[in-house]
Amino acid sequence: MTYHEAIARLARAYAGVDAQRAEADEWYERQVAAAARAEREAAAAVEEAREALDTAMSMVERIDAEADEVWRTTVRRLGPVAARYGAAPPPVRLQPGERYNPDQLIENSSRTIDEAWRPGRMQQSQYPWLIVLSAFGAAVAFALREMTLWAGRESGGDLAVGLPVLALVVLLVAPFVGLWPARVVADRRHVALDATTITVVLATGLTTTVALYFLT
Numbered sequence: 001m002t003y004h005e006a007i008a009r010l011a012r013a014y015a016g017v018d019a020q021r022a023e024a025d026e027w028y029e030r031q032v033a034a035a036a037r038a039e040r041e042a043a044a045a046v047e048e049a050r051e052a053l054d055t056a057m058s059m060v061e062r063i064d065a066e067a068d069e070v071w072r073t074t075v076r077r078l079g080p081v082a083a084r085y086g087a088a089p090p091p092v093r094l095q096p097g098e099r100y101n102p103d104q105l106i107e108n109s110s111r112t113i114d115e116a117w118r119p120g121r122m123q124q125s126q127y128p129w130l131i132v133l134s135a136f137g138a139a140v141a142f143a144l145r146e147m148t149l150w151a152g153r154e155s156g157g158d159l160a161v162g163l164p165v166l167a168l169v170v171l172l173v174a175p176f177v178g179l180w181p182a183r184v185v186a187d188r189r190h191v192a193l194d195a196t197t198i199t200v201v202l203a204t205g206l207t208t209t210v211a212l213y214f215l216t
Contacts, residue, residue, distance in 0.1 A: 063102045070109050122186060122197040130185065134178025134201045138208035141174035146216065171213070175205035 122130075145167045152163030178201040179193075186193045 059102070063106065066106045067109075070106060070113065073110075074113055121194050122189070122191050126185060126189075127197075127200055130178070130182050130197065130201055131204045133181040133185075134204040135208045137177030137181065138174045138205040139212065141170055141177050142209055142212045145170040145174070171209065174209040175202055178202070178205045 148163050148167040148170060152167070155163070179198065182197060182201045183193055186197070
C-alpha cells in the first residue's frame with residue numbers, strides 16, 4: 001500500500017467516525033428532548049391528577065355534609081321512626097362502569113321528604129291534654145318562684161337581693177313552660193305547632209300563673 005492510499009483510507013475512516021459521531025450526537029439530543037418532554041408531560045399529569053383529587057375530595061365533603069343535613073331533616077320531621085336507624089346510611093357501592101349524579105340524588109331525596117311530609121294541625125281532642133300540661137308546668141314554675149322567694153327571705157345578705165330577681169324571672173317564664181311539652185306532643189304526632197295551639201298553651205299558662213299570683 002502506497003502512502004497516498006494509506007492517507008486516503010485514513011481520511012475515509014475519519015469521515016466515517018465523524019458521521020457516526022454526528023449521528024450519535026443527534027440521537028443523544030433526540031433522547032434528551034424526548035426525556036424532557038416526557039418529564040413535562042408526567043409533571044402536568046401529576047398536577048392534573050392532584051387537582052382532580054382535590055376537586056373530588058371537596059365534592060365528597062360537600063355531598064357528605066348535604067347528605068347529613070338531609071338525614072337530620074328526615075329525623076326532625078319523622079321523629080323516632082327515622083332516628084332508630086342511627087346516622088345517615090353509607091353511600092351505595094357502585095357496580096363497575098356504573099355512574100350517577102350525587103347532586104341529583106341529594107335533590108331528589110330532599111324533594112321526596114318535602115313531598116312526603118305534610119304536617120297537619122293539632123287535633124282539638126289533644127287540647128285538654130295540652131291545657132293540663134301547660135297548667136302543671138306553670139304551677140311548677142310558680143312553686144319554684146315561691147321557693148326562691150322563701151330562700152331569699154331566710155338567707156339574708158346578698159341572696160336576699162339576688163334571689164327575688166331570680167324569682168321574678170321564673171315568674172315571667174312560667175306561662176311559656178307549657179310550650180315544651182306541647183312541642184314534644186306535636187313531634188310525636190308529626191303535626192305542626194300551629195298558632196292556635198300556641199295560643200291555647202300560652203293562655204293556659206298565663207291564666208294559671210296570674211291565678212296563683214293573686215291567690216298567694
